[in-house]
Amino acid sequence: MNSPPTPIFKLLHEPWIPVRPVDGGPVREVGLRDLILHARTYSRIDDPSPLVTVALLRLTLALLHRALRGPTSTEQAAEWYKHGFPIDRLEAYFQQWDDHFDLFHPEKPFWQVRDLTLDLEGGKYRSHWTRLGTEVGSANTLPLFNVAGRPGGERTDALTPAQAARRLVEGQTFLLGGLIKRFTTAAKAAPVATLALTAAQGNDLHETLCLNLPVYAGQDSDRAVWEREPLTMQSVREFYEDELSEVPTGRADRYTWPSRSVLLIPEINKEGAVQVTSIGFAAGIPLEGTAEGSGSNIDPMVTLRPPADPKRPERFPLKLKRDQLLWRDLSALLTGPEGEQRGSHPPGTLTHARAVLNAASAPQGTSVTVTGLLSDQGKAFAYRQEGYTFPRAFITDPEAFATAVNRALDMARATAQALNHATLRLAAEVVSRGGEREPHKDDVRNLAQTLPGLGAYWAALEAPFRVFLAGLDTPEEAATAWRASMTREARAAWAMNVQGAGGDGQVLGFAFRPRRTDGKYQPSPQSILDRALTSLNATPRTDSTAPEVPS
Template structure:
């Protein structure tokens, strides 16, 4: 790894990417060359951090796109899926760009900014390596998430070159925006820093790469970061001084965008081994346009959804949310228009139009690849990874995995229809449960009358809202439905049977959740009386809380509810 004159660490050849062998052996590290040429021998990239894992996947896809100048379409990707990548093309590309993958190259260090030395401007740009790791010490990380950043917390003082390379790739992909005061006052976030990133999963790493290697035609001007002319301190500073921004030339450029100016500084320890403790760190190249891209340059891993506000019809990227798992938003990932938005007017009027969501290209592509490969009866694994943040601070990351049944490939229309119906079932019952709980809380607070509410309506409403928030039934309802929904997906090859079982599960969990709320509100005879008592207010009939839930359950499952 070390030469007599300077340290080197070539990412094509040196082991640094953790992989799980397909035969179930222990995780080991490989270089990029071995990763791609022997991808069928590995089950998956397997770093402890899902952020590092997906960042390494994006780097691998960018390298394949540039080396193979493809695939032209899903049909060519299917040929690779059933065979191998063209090894000669890969080897030729590796030879051409070998020097550009040296982590410590003096002129063009990989994905870094030459000249950003620790002595530059009196050490102004010096930082600790933890600035690169979202969960290990970045200034944009909450202490609850960042154990090492807590008072008295322990952190690793230095990294091996392999560890430093992984943190570099993670940081360039996921660092959040914020105050930096190096080239600029505030740096922008990496393009996909907080988006939910979707990747298709195959039976081994080779198939996973093919399934996520979305058609690459018409991107002749594209450049990966290692193909760019090496950036200099002067060039990056000009971007910020002049208020300019750059536009990604294509997908590989987007996958390897220089979000930060970084320079890893190698040092020798007492055993003459190369370590990285300090780094040069500053703002990177400002990105022009929406971070997820537009037109044919939309990031294939990103899902775009229509907004709820018809006055702002721009699509927005899907993000993972703290309060709910992704399965409740699964329709956003589906290959047909979802969540259409009425922009203006009413159906039948000339000014009525709809804006459709944009599903992740990786998922649509994977379905087409399996279809071309004649594997329409195969289940498809999907992972969705994202960094969760609030007010510029990261507080968690999450990776969710789903197995989509063969009907997703063989009959997408049926799959979409039944998934949407299932989610509508759960949403409708969830809303009824929430409404019934609010009515119950109102009855409990007013003790069955209106006088307490009429004396101070605003204070009464706050008291009712507080009681509703303390009742755990709705949260329990959604939590209990995750496993039945996964079962529903697995059984969708027989869609009507799967839906019947799903509706039974929704009804069962709704009644359990309602019982939890009744007990939480007191559980005595008086509370039960409130639950079953209708009310006439201002001359209008209001159904009892129990009736609100019962009516909703009869809509989704009339046969079962008739026997309840």
């Protein structure tokens, strides 16, 4: 395979971003210019990988911020939302930076290091393109995701230029830190590699872009990766030799951070088409400070949570959890009196989206997606994207909306606590054979953990919570239905636990029988749950207290 003349693949014009048309047609690929200028004709960016999708969205937002130097106010954002972007300013910017979006440019390849060639130092910097894809076999991916290579040899599969461009954007956004031995021993993770990224969703792609363009401050000092001086091996190496790091100059810089030094190596295959098999790969520019930023440089897609220790003022970024869907912690995304008391800093994208929809007098609420990569000890094991629908109440009365959500989640947690308490009491009765012997606490805990009710309770509540959330334009009706769902699922979960503990007459006796130990009355396991559910359904609709959990 011979080395071809340097090909040209300009990301502003060449089709490479997958989009779904609003008319229901099949997904097709478009360039960045078409994506922005005709965004109303597309419903969304639609790559099979949610990591690629959100990375492409962040790139597009960075381009809009830099081209339009805005929005400078919520009112301007609402104007764009209703009437479109100023096309003349976009076209002038596209023309100015056209060459800097060439994927294979010999002097300034897009988001790459121009002289990271493969023959340096005996091919030390050579890697397969899969180093760029978290889920397709990178060094930080568990074997479940790895694709087997050819028997007795290395992988030889190749990417088209469009595929290579998408993997480049994904890798710069989501690659994990770890051993690399290229410029440094261990490379840092990309700025938002494992964080939960929140984006508001409009009725079409144009609305989505406007809803995720928070007011843009500090645009004079900010820069995107294509506005930087082209990176070289020497300029990157100096950071590590001098033990330096760099602070993003603003939002676009943060969205397009060069977390890895990459050079895509184009080849010509047997059919005469350009492809990418090998890449140059090394550590990128080390980021100073926290990945989520601080002050006016906080990443707008990131939610910040209060520390567990109140003596430590630093907030920490929200991440998706391995064993818990985000709806159970959805109040972190919301603002309002209760949200402020809880110390969360909601994502700027969602706060901005609410302000724009309100200013534009939009008749509907909005949908929200939260995307994240899940990792353990530097290894990626899953990625997940969750979507939620917020009704009009989220726009018109955000404080009441947040209060209702917080109250609903508090009630669900308290009911789960009562279910867990009842389950531990039942396990103690079973292990002690109704009080014949003193049970060991480890035996009680181990038995309780084998019973499936608590997990089933939370799993069964996901769909009712979504119904509750969408119904908060009529909050009293939504709350009544939510309490009914919690009661129903708690009782179903309790029945599963009783059955799992044996389910025979003796176990049923343990479940319903109270007893007195050392002169102290102990309610039956069944009554612990019953009292909590009675408290739940007796709670006045304006009362924010959670159901009582008997001791």
